[in-house]
Amino acid sequence: MTRVFTDPDLELPALMPLAIEAVEDALLQRARGAFISPPRHAVQIGGAGDLVFTSGGGVGGQESVAGFRAYTTFSSKQDDQLVAVWNVETGRLKAIVIGSLLGAIRTGAIGGAAIRHLSREDASVVAVIGSGLQARTQLEATVAVRRVRDVRVFSRSTANRHRFAIEMQERIGIPVHAVDTARAAVEGADIVLCATASPEPVLKLEWLVPGVHINTVGPKTVDAHELGIDIAAAARRIVTDSPAQLLAYARPFFLAGTPHLERVEDLAGIVAKSHAKDAVGPAHEPDDITLFCSTGLAGTEVVVASRIADHLESGG
């Protein structure tokens, strides 16, 4: 019998570490060529908008799973997403997840995997720019992989950033302060999480300290990017979870036409290297600035949903 999960089932904080492990395993499979993440597929529904599919899965691991996320771009208020997971060996549709939370958890988990491999091991001060669902799950993923002791959040709305601070402090059990400027959040931070919808850079290079890791989940096309090219220029490493998806944006990636585009690395390779037997420590020097550009690697929804379903099915 297929299990069906909805947003309330996914509200447990305990799910984020599981989701990060699922993404990390997916990245290792990807490095071996055993993770499937074909280009997204969109079907035009008259003039109403599109039905969009991102499919994928991993074969040959502990359990081979495949499936997809489907979502719509209708101009409707509601936007019910659907994730479906098949066990490839048995043909069983093992789980269905309906709602918007899984997508945010999965994007958080990708961020968590990036932060684990690209930030300083002793990173403890986190800046958050943005106060929406993505900002929440990015922060939750950060505290799952680093010993965070202080979080500063800025977003344009005073009410929103205060609500974020109160709710997230309660959720993660670490002090979260709402601050009045992006600068106050970013200065001195070891990890900067950018999760806005801003078409213009939300932080300045001069605010950053050596060794900072920056993570962008917001816009990053030539005509709308929440981070400036100067930040990418200053970064020793620029990493993404899917170079192919980043190059397939409807509008060009914000580093197109700059010398930095060809420096973009695949997170899968970095994760694989750090898991290799002859791994020789972290992927960067302590003072390197690192930048992670999250694209939402297709197929990760499927493996995250699968892992969460296993956990919830076994009694949560």
Added chain:
Amino acid sequence: MTRVFTDPDLELPALMPLAIEAVEDALLQRARGAFISPPRHAVQIGGAGDLVFTSGGGVGGQESVAGFRAYTTFSSKQDDQLVAVWNVETGRLKAIVIGSLLGAIRTGAIGGAAIRHLSREDASVVAVIGSGLQARTQLEATVAVRRVRDVRVFSRSTANRHRFAIEMQERIGIPVHAVDTARAAVEGADIVLCATASPEPVLKLEWLVPGVHINTVGPKTVDAHELGIDIAAAARRIVTDSPAQLLAYARPFFLAGTPHLERVEDLAGIVAKSHAKDAVGPAHEPDDITLFCSTGLAGTEVVVASRIADHLESGG
């Protein structure tokens, strides 16, 4: 809240007439250009097989709905299919159907719409070749649109055809006889339902009577076809639910390279004509042989699932 239905929910005989109405409405929308049925989309999952999507929907009718059917071609025993239906105006994922029954009901319903418009109104004797799920739903659809008084079934397995006869007689309340040869089933029948997996013709032209309607849901490619080209040659009208899908088969359609290919008509046009205000009776003369080649018009799963969900939600 999204409603989730599985095979046991769909076992009511009362659902077939609803499904036929949903398909008929879809065909009318299609004739107006308001029904969406893009080409299927397949994603290769390593060497395991494909994840296949047939999407579509109808916009601008009583309710605009869109969605898809997803199924796998893994070499697994189980083959869980998933149909998802969104309301285009609200963005709500209104229903999910898991299992294999909906696909068979929808194919039955397409057959039912074809039989309503292509068979003699007084057709009463039905031959069934094949005894699987598709044969069952084709027969169920036939009795929903014609006053059937006698059914003869043949399939290669004696046990299977007898089980079919017993179970379907019980289900439709009309005598169903298992017979020992295809010929005994077909001779004198007004409607012949071919629902086999046979790569070779299962009946001979000489067995057919004038005015017979033949319906094929089985193989119909150049290298595997359950009906011979001679049957198509004898047919006054050759009709399909999707000329585009028929031309997009991985192997060519069995009439490719014959003069009959260009005679193939779209069922939507025939249905629209019969609904037009100046409709002048049936689409053919009483003695015409007609042939329907079912391809499974994409998007019909969605409208059938939507209609069934509405019915079951309102208390069945």
